[in-house]
Amino acid sequence: MTRFSADWSRRNFLRGALATGALVLPGSGALVGCATSGGGQEATEGEKSADNPLAVPTDAPIEIYIFNGGFGDKYATDVHEPMYKEKYPNAKITHKAEVDIAGALQSRFVGGNPPDFVNDSGDGQIPLGQLVSDKQLYDLTDLYEAPSWDDPDTKVRDTLVPGAVEQGTFGDKPYVMNMALTVYGIWYDKALFDEKGWTPPATWAEMLDLCTDIKAAGIAPWTYPGVHGRYMVWSLLSMAAKLAGPEVLVAVDNLEEGAWEHEAVKESANALASLRTKGFILPGTEGMDHIQAQGQWSAGKAAFVPCGSWLESEQADVTPEGFEFAVMADPLLSEDSAMPRETIYAVPGEPYVVPAAAKNPRGGLEYMRIMLSKEGAKGFTEQVSSLTVVKDSAEGIELPPGLTSAKGVLEAAGDNVISWMWNNWYGDMWNPGINAQMGDLMTGRRSVDEWAAGCEAEAKKVRDDDSVTKYTR
Template identity: 75%
Template structure:
């Protein structure tokens, strides 16, 4: 079993994001087949120059796969691909938008014939940790050390908020470019709350009292993403960390035995399980997918839903034209004696992009990333998907919608009190289908809190005991 240390500061990353205004929004089975060699294969390169520092071939093709989820793919077709085409007019861009990345590309990775650039995101994500272990990803060091696209005198890495490169690092090398910083919390319709005189609860006792009032008004207090029940892991872990401190999240990342049985995890799970036993979850939620449950929420059938700050953009086509305003609140405190303040939020750089190790045109894939991480490319991303990015100052002058403004306000209020974790990226199958199924059973009333904790422990043990999985660690 090999192990790498990921000792870096997420708080430093988030402080940098706040200082530069570079807040952003947005995201798993093992890769089948034998591990292949990778991380350094070179296909045809063009001649390097000041205008072409990565040696992109000036003809041929560039094959791009974009996850067609909450962000859609217009940011690619309307912003980044035209920028690439302007610089390399003789390169044919082969664009594909795909909902199920794993279904579309897993066999191609195994066969050694992957695309040149992949937005590996969504429910059908190919686990990033497994791709790294199988040497299927290109080392992005060359990208981050290249001259910035439109910031003279700086390398790409120097134009990003602190920690952005490290967020995609596995062991000693960066393999993933994360474009967005997602802020997570509990969402509600501010217009509805103002009309009813409801105040966002600050403690779980206040949440229970408000849920009873909401139900009395004929509205379901809560819904969640149903078959993707893992969305509820975000408030569960965030509330637990507020109660006991962020160290419990480090223990979970490091696969420490018993981490999922911590008293704070149990108390948080008990709170969420109470939503079901109290009849405060929208009928039918368990069988819905994220599109259906979020659609019910914007339609006013439920008052609260957990999600990342991509929610507003994902629901833009079904959001009522009037009477609705996206608002995000930090998850409530389980106790007034909590170690972290109410304002604490979970936030993390996300929406991953990779260049496969066996890409036919890896230089083109790296150059496409360099374009995305330009000020022009990042600003276009923000404008198209209502998301800010890890590029410093790229959102200056961009008018932000209500939901993103609310998320940024929450992060501003959090200051250094921001929590994050890495196990979702490091051990994709532990996240889904693993703990997705366990928390689904808890929320449906099929598992007790102790059984939930035992189930999560079992999923962590599977990873811990599997010598074929590369292990990563981080420090407090």
């Protein structure tokens, strides 16, 4: 899922290219030694009609790769693939579920023989920005301009929530379809809070006061995935944007010099770092991955954990009876902040792509159109317990407590929804870059000033690297 960015870096990509006899020429975006379609739009198509607006070759096989992570793959096998098969009964569907997408598909992308549809997610995600700059992804413009599955008079793009298309856009073209609408925040057990009479804090001062009470009750106030420090970046940037305004995030996205040393960013970093110095973090957190930290949290060992709204689904098999998932917006650092407390970081995520060199790219687009139908979106939500980018697709569905809470904080935020793009655009800057810097901050290996300078250095690496395609917003 999109919470992870890859350790599968440009250097690994190049090593794989050399191993297969294909080489990415620095700065060229071209692959030597394999045939790509340069966007794929000239690939063989079927006959376009009102019933087949994307000109899908109706009897062409389609090969689908799904990331087998927190969402599993039943939403594909039980919902979307049957819908595709019903419309195209002569099309053979080949389905694969993989934990390591890069490991499974690196050589195929470089060799010019990728599948037709890929859920490019997980720890082994192939960096999306790199795939775009190397011209490995198919332009999705035709998908978004096509009539929607449910209403021929409404384009697919007009059935989606604001920002859904933009989140997968690089430069002036969309290359990534993000299906899940992820709400990020600080999670807690509402049943426990009700029992103890604790109120979710609105300000950071209230957070610290509550943490004191929680610790006195014999519970660690906080835990987080220590080996994935980036989980804390979500709260850090959210609180910084609330304090100084969303322009802070734009500066970070645009790789502006000094963006990570902005006073609001440093104040947010200082607040989170204080959780350690005040003894509010569960012992052992530093060495925990997301499963371990979340497991300690749902077992009642810690009161708060930062995460996205996939959390409830990911913890479904280990959550004790009576536990009630709930999420709160990150607290305000100051009562005179630029944005209201209800401001939430929510972003379309869980990326899906059609490779440029796919044998059946139009089938890949059609598969996406099916996913973005009302039936496809509803089935996705029912299978994986996640909101989707399709407007009103959760209406009429009985949502579990955590997703109900996430939907509530999203509605409370109204137009005050923030997001950023740099982590999608620059995979190595996100992980290991800022991920490692955040880990050092939270464990005290770096001071706030040292952390900010380290983040600036990570941004500078990208800014000064002529082989990396730059994007702005």
